[in-house]
Amino acid sequence: MRDEMIINIDNTHLHTHQHSIQKQLTLSGLEETLWSIEDHTRSTEDHTQSTEDHTRSTEDHTWSIEDYTRSIEDHTRSTEDHTQSTEDHTQSTEDHTRSMEDHTRSTKAHTQFIPLYINLWSTRDPERSFLNIHKMVF
Template sequence: MRDEMIINIDNTHLHTHQHSIQKQLTLSGLEETLWSIEDHTRSTEDHTQSTEDHTRSTEDHTWSIEDYTRSIEDHTRSTEDHTRSMEDHTRSTKAHTQFIPLYINLWSTRDPERSFLNIHKMVF
């Protein structure tokens, strides 16, 4: 009987010890799972931050492209304005140039009615 009690105590002790080991393993597994979840959460947060940074960078780049496009459009308009101004100047110069021989001729005349200044006032 005493041997049976010792065996029973030993079995209980063994069972308790096994149960304790199982609890430790279970807790250890839970702890590892929690660490894994925490690591995954941090990784997800890092990825989210990286994605947000990339989105901001893309938006900044888009705005930069839009600014550059507006700058090109402004420059194009300015160039077109300058071209029109040069065309106007060319026409004015041609119109003025055709009167140069008349000016020379009239400048040398002594006739007040045909004087250079009177003709110039009438033409311009």
């Protein structure tokens, strides 16, 4: 009987010890779970902040792209205007060149008749007078 009692006491002690260990493990597990939740919360907050920062950076980048696009469009319009101005100037220069060529031809033609005019002007013959020749030539 004494052996049974010792075994009983030992069993009770063993059961109590196991229960104590289970309590410690349960409390320890809860504490670890709380720490884990707090770590996860901090990690989530950090991730949220990082996401907000990335969103702001993306918006800034988008505005930068839009500004650059407007700048390219402005430059394109300016280039088109300059091209049109250059074409207009070229046309004006060509027109002026043709006008000068016409004037040169006219001056050459007129110059060829100057000696004739001088000779005829000095002639007293009315039929060969300057005015009559001038009417025939021009």
